[in-house]
Amino acid sequence: xxxxxxxxxxxxxxxxxxxxxxxxxxxxxxxxxxxxxxxxxxxxxxxxxxxxxxxxxxxxxxxxxxxxxxxxxxxxxxxxxxxxxxxxxxxxxxxxxxxxxxxxxxxxxxxxxxxxxxxxxxxxxxxxxxxxxxxxxxxxxxxxxxxxxxxxxxxxxxxxxxxxxxxxxxxxxxxxxxxxxxxxxxxx
Amino acid sequence: xxxxxxxxxxxxxxxxxxxxxxxxxxxxxxxxxxxxxxxxxxxxxxxxxxxxxxxxxxxxxxxxxxxxxxxxxxxxxxxxxxxxxxxxxxxxxxxxxxxxxxxxxxxxxxxxxxxxxxxxxxxxxxxxxxxxxxxxxxxxxxxxxxxxxxxxxxxxxxxxxxxxxxxxxxxxxxxxxxxxxxxxxxxxxxxxxxxxxxxxxxxxxxxxxxxxxxxxxxxxxxxxxxxxxxxxxxxxxxxxxxxxxxxxxxxxxxxxxxxxxxxxxxxxxxxxxxxxxxxxxxxxxxxxxxxxxxxxxxxxxxxxxxxxxxxxxxxxxxxxxxxxxxxxxxxxxxxxxxxxxxxxxxxxxxxxxxxxxxxxxxxxxxxxxxxxxxxxxxxxxxxxxxxxxxxxxxxxxxxxxxxxxxxxxxxxxxxxxxxxxxxxxxxxxxxxxxxxxxxxxxxxxxxxxxxxxxxxxxxxxxxxxxxxxxxxxxxxxxxxxxxxxxxxxxxxxxxxxxxxxxxxxxxxxxxxxxxxxxxxxxxxxxxxxxxxxxxxxxxxxxxxxxxxxxxxxxxxxxxxxxxxxxxxxxxxxxxxx
Numbered sequence: 001x002x003x004x005x006x007x008x009x010x011x012x013x014x015x016x017x018x019x020x021x022x023x024x025x026x027x028x029x030x031x032x033x034x035x036x037x038x039x040x041x042x043x044x045x046x047x048x049x050x051x052x053x054x055x056x057x058x059x060x061x062x063x064x065x066x067x068x069x070x071x072x073x074x075x076x077x078x079x080x081x082x083x084x085x086x087x088x089x090x091x092x093x094x095x096x097x098x099x100x101x102x103x104x105x106x107x108x109x110x111x112x113x114x115x116x117x118x119x120x121x122x123x124x125x126x127x128x129x130x131x132x133x134x135x136x137x138x139x140x141x142x143x144x145x146x147x148x149x150x151x152x153x154x155x156x157x158x159x160x161x162x163x164x165x166x167x168x169x170x171x172x173x174x175x176x177x178x179x180x181x182x183x184x185x186x187x188x
Numbered sequence: 189x190x191x192x193x194x195x196x197x198x199x200x201x202x203x204x205x206x207x208x209x210x211x212x213x214x215x216x217x218x219x220x221x222x223x224x225x226x227x228x229x230x231x232x233x234x235x236x237x238x239x240x241x242x243x244x245x246x247x248x249x250x251x252x253x254x255x256x257x258x259x260x261x262x263x264x265x266x267x268x269x270x271x272x273x274x275x276x277x278x279x280x281x282x283x284x285x286x287x288x289x290x291x292x293x294x295x296x297x298x299x300x301x302x303x304x305x306x307x308x309x310x311x312x313x314x315x316x317x318x319x320x321x322x323x324x325x326x327x328x329x330x331x332x333x334x335x336x337x338x339x340x341x342x343x344x345x346x347x348x349x350x351x352x353x354x355x356x357x358x359x360x361x362x363x364x365x366x367x368x369x370x371x372x373x374x375x376x377x378x379x380x381x382x383x384x385x386x387x388x389x390x391x392x393x394x395x396x397x398x399x400x401x402x403x404x405x406x407x408x409x410x411x412x413x414x415x416x417x418x419x420x421x422x423x424x425x426x427x428x429x430x431x432x433x434x435x436x437x438x439x440x441x442x443x444x445x446x447x448x449x450x451x452x453x454x455x456x457x458x459x460x461x462x463x464x465x466x467x468x469x470x471x472x473x474x475x476x477x478x479x480x481x482x483x484x485x486x487x488x489x490x491x492x493x494x495x496x497x498x499x500x501x502x503x504x505x506x507x508x509x510x511x512x513x514x515x516x517x518x519x520x521x522x523x524x525x526x527x528x529x530x531x532x533x534x535x536x537x538x539x540x541x542x543x544x545x546x547x548x549x550x551x552x553x554x555x556x557x558x559x560x561x562x563x564x565x566x567x568x569x570x571x572x573x574x575x576x577x578x579x580x581x582x583x584x585x586x587x588x589x590x591x592x593x594x595x596x597x598x599x600x601x602x603x604x605x606x607x608x609x610x611x612x613x614x615x616x617x618x619x620x621x622x623x624x625x626x627x628x629x630x631x632x633x634x635x636x637x638x639x640x641x642x643x644x645x646x647x648x649x650x651x652x653x654x655x656x657x658x659x660x661x662x663x664x665x666x667x668x669x670x671x672x673x674x675x676x677x678x679x680x681x682x683x684x685x686x687x688x689x690x691x692x693x694x695x696x697x698x699x700x701x702x703x704x705x706x707x708x709x710x711x712x713x714x715x716x717x718x719x720x721x722x723x724x725x726x727x728x729x730x731x732x733x734x735x736x737x738x739x740x741x742x743x744x745x746x747x748x749x750x751x752x753x754x755x756x757x758x759x760x761x762x763x764x765x
Contacts (some may be wrong), residue, residue: 027373032316035309042310079497085314085334088373 002039018070019048021093021170022078024063027086028054035084036063040154043080046071049167060088064169093170104141104148109159111135118158136161144149192359193321193352194219197285197317200328203365206256208232208247208626210240214260215300217287219353232626232655237264239619239648241271245280246623249606250581250631252410254281254335255623261287262300265346266307270613272342273311277610278431279408281340283331290350291319291358292728304346305512313341321351331345333369338376339495340408377494380511380519386468388490388507389523393532395464395488397539401447401476404431404609405469405493408515412436412602415468418521421530425543427455429470433607434599445542449747450474451592453550453758456745458543459484460753469513472502473610482752492516552595554741555757557713562738565589565664569596569715572662575720576705579604580632583621585641586612588670591743593636615644621659622652628726632660632724639665639689639696644697652730653704659725661705661732667691674742691736700732708733 006090008012026032033052040047046068067077079089093100109119115137122129122139125147131138141151145168191199197220201209208230213221224231234240237259259268275282280716289298302576305317314334317328324347331343350356392398406415412435419426419442426436427447436443447455459465465487468478477483480502488679491498491505492513499508509516554566569592582597583606584590590607599605606624608616621635642663652659669687675685700707706726710719710733723731 031305031309038309076497076501083495083497085371085374132650 019066020069020074021098022065022067023089023091023093023170025089026061026063028059028061029086032086035086039080044071046078051167051169090131093172097173098170099173100144100168101142102148102168103166104152105164106155106160107136107138108155108160109161110137114158121154161185189363190365191361192354193324193361194354195223196324196361196363197352198223200325202227204332207472209256209258210243211258212233212237214264216261216289216349217531219349234366234651235647237267238270239645241268241751242616242619243623244282245271245275245619246583246606247627248280248282250603250624251627254332255281256283258285259390261289262302265302265304267306268309272308274608274611274613277309279340279404281335281341283335284342284344286344286346288346288348291348308344312344317346322357323366326366328365330369330371334374354512378515378730380509380516384507384509385516385519386523388509389520389527391464391490391507392422392524393527396534396536397462398464398466399462400424400426400456401465401467401470402426402432402435403429403470405448405513406432406435407602409469411514411517414514414517418517421521421524427459430594433594433605434602437600438522438598439600446594450743452552453745453756454543454546455545456756457754464488469493471498478747478751478753487638545752550758550762553762555761562736563713564738565592565741566596568664568735569593571716572720573597577632580634581624581628582634582636583617583624584636585617585638586614587638588743589636589638589664614641617641618645618661619648622648622657625657625659635659635661637663638670640669649703649705649730658727659730663696663732663734664737665691665696665734666737668739696734705730705732710735
């Protein structure tokens with residue numbers, strides 16, 4: 001597999017399954033995530049990944065979720081989500097209209113004889129070594145999810161001892177004219 | 189003004205216009221029960237928390253105002269989950285207040301603690317766990333706003349004991365009443381898109397075989413009058429779903445009655461054969477559509493609903509209009525007028541005569557009982573219908589008796605039919621009828637119940653007797669879980685599994701009397717009318733009439749579950765020879 005660089009449209013993490021990114025602005029209150037997760041569970045919608053954090057305004061949090069639209073039509077998902085009282089705005093982000101990032105941490109087997117190869121790949125991918133053990137390295141890599149896929153794939157051949165990804169976060173791409181490709185599906 | 193959380197809660201309810209609370213006190217909610225003594229709000233002490241919830245629903249169905257129930261934490265909260273789910277499925281405005289263990293004890297598995305907001309989250313429109321006394325007035329205001337606007341539904345407010353207990357400093361607050369609500373994520377819809385309404389009007393004026401498919405949303409939107417205006421202007425026949433019975437008068441020449449699994453032949457078949465279905469506040473429920481791919485295959489769809497998620501959930505509309513049914517229909521009537529009104533319509537006399545042909549060929553029908561046989565339930569319902577005022581409110585449980593009531597009653601007024609449609613909650617009728625009678629003391633209120641249902645919630649007749657709420661109950665006692673028996677007869681080779689209840693156990697007459705009601709038993713046709721007249725004359729206590737009915741009787745017509753509506757089965761004696 002050839003390593004991709006940032007900005008290339010995402011490969012679907014699971015081939016054959018169609019994913020969409022939803023950026024969901026919610027009230028920053030206890031239990032909001034449960035409401036969303038519960039809604040998806042009881043209506044049979046699949047969440048591929050989920051990232052949540054407060055926004056610039058502490059009253060709100062932004063959830064970036066990658067949803068599987070083969071399980072249910074996207075409009076129905078969005079409309080049901082929109083009925084939750086704590087959900088303020090839902091924006092669908094088409095991959096070509098969004099900047100996406102994800103963080104990966106991986107502990108990979110790296111005995112002294114192959115450690116050099118691993119470190120070389122760390123350099124190629126602009127990754128960082130966080131921790132060095134006797135025969136393993138813990139590495140972090142931030143970037144487009146497809147770049148993380150590629151790196152993870154390469155690390156697999158050395159033996160991954162543990163891997164953790166954050167799930168993607170995304171914001172709409174800015175155009176030079178006006179940020180028109182922001183498509184709020186529901187205006188606050 | 190300095191106050192405490194308990195006082196603030198009751199005061200907030202008063203300011204919301206609450207006139208009655210259905211409830212039962214307990215440990216965690218105790219401090220709130222003290223200020224109730226000094227409040228003008230009437231409290232009705234139920235015998236089981238499920239009863240409180242269904243009473244609040246019955247009250248809401250009959251009055252259009254939100255029903256209010258208040259119970260304690262833990263088991264009381266879990267007991268009210270069924271009414272919450274029932275209200276959620278049928279879009280009934282209701283506010284339920286539950287006590288909770290003190291905030292410091294939350295999450296410690298304290299006595300009578302349960303995660304009430306967690307449990308009720310999927311069955312409420314919204315719920316709140318209030319943790320500060322100062323949040324109480326605002327939360328109550330928001331709860332009523334959410335419950336009653338948009339698509340109505342139940343809202344639960346969970347209140348820990350420490351913030352309502354005047355002996356606890358955490359209960360102190362400076363009194364305020366919010367002028368408005370600020371819910372950035374909640375904007376109920378109003379008028380529909382004028383462009384879409386105009387396209388709908390055009391479709392209506394082009395259609396040759398249109399049918400109006402009126403759902404419960406008509407009643408929620410107080411749109412019965414404007415529905416009638418639309419139907420009369422366009423001369424389009426109207427089916428009223430189980431949730432919409434009464435939204436259009438059954439005596440009207442354009443009324444086709446109830447569609448669906450046990451709908452009448454004409455209502456079901458006219459929808460199947462239509463070229464345009466005008467769905468107003470209905471949700472294409474599986475009990476109406478039968479097998480979806482073969483439902484009304486040649487019909488274009490206009491779908492009006494205040495919940496946008498309903499548009500296209502089951503069937504993709506040709507014109508979907510998100511908005512309040514009353515406002516949208518008003519605009520639709522105006523748009524039709526602008527496009528030339530009734531004169532711009534094609535000749536629909538062939539469609540009308542096809543429909544009247546079905547009505548003549550396949551009316552609702554049953555064979556009268558032979559001398560010595562048990563009563564036919566349909567006969568009992570015809571008698572009850574004919575011997576009660578036309579604005580009588582009738583509440584039913586769930587099963588055969590529910591379908592027969594919906595079929596054989598003549599609903600000529602909105603808000604006279606109260607039943608559990610979406611959830612299908614057995615035991616609904618007695619408490620719902622009590623709640624309805626509390627809300628509409630001027631009306632005669634009958635519960636029509638089955639023997640199976642009655643045994644689930646009959647204890648609330650003790651509440652009715654104690655509170656002098658003179659509801660009347662007709663128990664159709666066929667000694668079986670009748671609808672299950674019908675399915676076992678038809679689809680399980682008459683292998684009757686666990687459906688026999690016995691006609692004599694319990695003794696319904698004695699049970700009624702033990703609960704402070706008048707008890708009457710009726711076994712023969714000539715006793716039916718006198719018993720009903722006797723019950724109608726009693727106004728100081730509840731009455732229960734047990735009618736011994738024929739267990740062999742089945743509900744027809746019937747579309748078997750999962751079958752196409754084209755496979756409708758009529759009463760056997762109506763089948764072609």
